[in-house]
Amino acid sequence: MSMNLSEQEQQRRQSLAELYKMGINPYPPEAFEVSTTTTEILEKFPENPEAFKQLSIAGRIMSRRIMGAASFVELQDSSGRIQLYFKRDDLCPGEDKSLYNIVFKRLLDIGDIIGVEGFVFTTQMGEITIHVTAMKVLSKSLRPLPIVKEKDGKLYDAFTDPEQRYRMRYVDLIVNEGIKDTFVKRTKVINSMRQFFNEYGYLEVETPILQPIPGGAAARPFATHHNALDMPLYLRIANELYLKRLIVGGFDGVYEFSKDFRNEGMDRMHNPEFTVMEIYVAYKDYRWMMDFTEAMIAHVVKETTNKSIVKVGNHEINFDRPFARVPILDAIKIHTGFDVAGMDEIGLRDVCRQLAIDVDESMGKGKLIDEIFGEKCEPHYIQPTFITDYPVEMSPLCKRHRNNPDLTERFELMINGKEIANAYTELNDPIDQRRRFEEQLGLSERGDDEAMFIDQDFLRALEYGMPPTSGMGIGIDRLVMLLTGQTSIQEVLFFPQMRPEKIRKSLEANDLKQFNIPAEWAALIIQSGYQSVDAIKEEKPSVLIQKLNGLRKKNKLNMDALQLEEVESWMANLNK
């Protein structure tokens, strides 16, 4: 047995071996029939106790309270927890009490998965409990689980370290209540949105993740390489340009829930891969899309929370329609007092200076206005609000505003001070589109490394003619954060991106065998912390002797003390 295992892990492996010795397979292959769930019992037993005279149920042992010949266990299944009552003579009616005394009391641990049969009763303390009449080991757990205890709503020894929670989400899901709920809700959000679109008859589609030109957004892509074609490919940063090609191809409405990838910073709002829903509908404009988005959001909120008001932090957000609608330039006027309509770049820089907003040379008009809005206005929009009519420089894929060529027909939906959705009346004029791409190229030359590439095939598609179309994109992760009250994106992703875990390569007794170091000393060498053969080589023989003989004494090992000649012969072998 490796010395690298903790004492508790060793004990569990020992128990595992004893189970095998008793003829019990701790990992049985056959299915275990389950007749009910913990929550079903808790919900239905009070009014219908007759239904639970004979049941079978399976789950993980989360706590044990053993009192001689009787014990209580908390069993957790996918739906919740219930208490089990074990009574030695009921579990083992015959002479042989080993199932209780040995298997249950000695060889099982918190974290093990068992299946039981029994009947439901209520304890003197008033807790609904299963009186167990039969038990089967379904899976032995070899690692101790963090024990989270709770009394009067207060948690003790909670498993809270975010690093461990995200790296070992399975443990997080087991021991922390409410984690599952967040993810169940996430799926509900997606399902209800899909249902909404399908009722309109729009088609769910799939478009490439590996793209030769990463288009549709301004962001740094992940680059990869296709060997057979010997060409670079990029992971998509958006799926907009592909969905619009499908509108050109004649679909009335297409949508996709897509994983997008952006090679940018990571923090509690950003993960390198994230989920976006984009939808494009032919013969519509952004005004229609605003109504549609409003209805869709209201539907999703109602389906997932059963309410129209959601509490987020200190705010109560009301999703009743209609949402407020504010043109961006009005928003800036309201919150800064500056009327930036028609202002040139120099004027805008001056406004930024007066508002103490940091700007740099690479920023054009669009970006400057965006900075002002983001800095001074965005945080004010707690209740769902459509911000509309963005400057043309900010929106290279968006059609110019029907009343003002400096603006575009674009809206963003702000909720809780953050952007949740973004939509356009799509630009379908291929000549204008080409010119806008070229302007982006100009920005790129000024140093904006997020300006868009020119996708010639997309332009070709537009040249064949795209019907007037409105499109909308919505950040699913952020919407889920909003609806689950989470403040970091890592809480709504099962496996958020993390730096790779450092795996310490440890020395094994086998590595030392070849140098004629006896196994019992090899074990002590490992115990004393040497991590490589080289580390031993560099040690002074006298120091090594001291350490090993010290451990021999400490562990009260019955073996002869190590002699210098012996260590020197090891050293000689090591240095061969």
Next chain:
RNA sequence: GAUUCGUUAGCUCAGCAGGUAGAGCAUCUGCCUUUUAAGCAGAGGGUCCGGAGUUCGAGCCUCCGACGGAUCACCA
């Protein structure tokens, strides 16, 4: 990327002027037949994140590094 805080037992955390490493839970042994963060008695368990330095002596001080949290920047 910057600043800052953190990393000690399986989990949550304490530790000091720099002097043999602690608690609760978990684990093990014993007692206990309806308990409730069960209880009582006892025991074991640590590369104090890694490396270098200062020192008679480092969990603690200095330097370098790893990883994580928070804030900011970047990211429409």
